[in-house]
Amino acid sequence: MASNIDDDLAPTKTEGFKLGEKKTVEEYAKLDQNDDSLRRWKESLGIGSGKDLSDPNDPRSAIILSLGLEVEGRPDIILDLTAPGAVDALKKKPFTIKEGATFRMKATFKVQHEVLSGLKYIQVVKRHGMRVSKDEEMIGSFSPNTADRPSHEKKFAWDDAPSGMLARGKYEVISKFTDDDDNAHLLFEWSFEIKKSWE
Numbered sequence: 001m002a003s004n005i006d007d008d009l010a011p012t013k014t015e016g017f018k019l020g021e022k023k024t025v026e027e028y029a030k031l032d033q034n035d036d037s038l039r040r041w042k043e044s045l046g047i048g049s050g051k052d053l054s055d056p057n058d059p060r061s062a063i064i065l066s067l068g069l070e071v072e073g074r075p076d077i078i079l080d081l082t083a084p085g086a087v088d089a090l091k092k093k094p095f096t097i098k099e100g101a102t103f104r105m106k107a108t109f110k111v112q113h114e115v116l117s118g119l120k121y122i123q124v125v126k127r128h129g130m131r132v133s134k135d136e137e138m139i140g141s142f143s144p145n146t147a148d149r150p151s152h153e154k155k156f157a158w159d160d161a162p163s164g165m166l167a168r169g170k171y172e173v174i175s176k177f178t179d180d181d182d183n184a185h186l187l188f189e190w191s192f193e194i195k196k197s198w199e
């Protein structure tokens with residue numbers, strides 16, 4: 001069973017892609033400061049922009065704070081992943097999505113200790129034990145969060161919920177946040193229900 005989940009949640013590999021040499025934040029900061037394109041790239045990662053907020057007592061390089069569902073004209077549904085027991089409770093408390101609704105997901109997270117390369121979100125949706133979809137979202141590369149930028153938020157592409165009588169019902173989801181080094185930053189299960197109307 002575990003190998004099936006591992007296969008389902010394996011990220012897509014880009015043929016010919018080779019991961020560059022890993023560097024510390026300090027090494028990145030000292031890279032050729034006369035190279036304008038390199039300077040802009042470092043700025044986009046937030047390297048050298050304020051006091052590093054990394055917690056020396058927490059070894060994690062990525063801390064996923066929340067996963068949210070955004071629908072225009074409605075309050076966002078936010079799954080807080082930091083509260084004690086929050087991840088374990090998600091599978092038991094499905095939330096409702098109205099059939100045919102247009103929505104997008106978003107993730108809020110913190111990075112600490114090192115540059116995080118190629119953070120990805122992978123999601124497998126099942127119904128009655130059968131896989132109905134697998135989605136991958138490239139989130140990007142980030143330096144540790146600073147006082148100027150205490151967390152990051154990534155909004156995913158817009159999507160449409162299925163509609164019709166056959167689409168209604170409960171769906172089980174397995175989600176994973178991983179990176180280019182194949183580190184699993186968070187793996188959790190949750191569920192939602194497609195219904196005729198919002199509740």
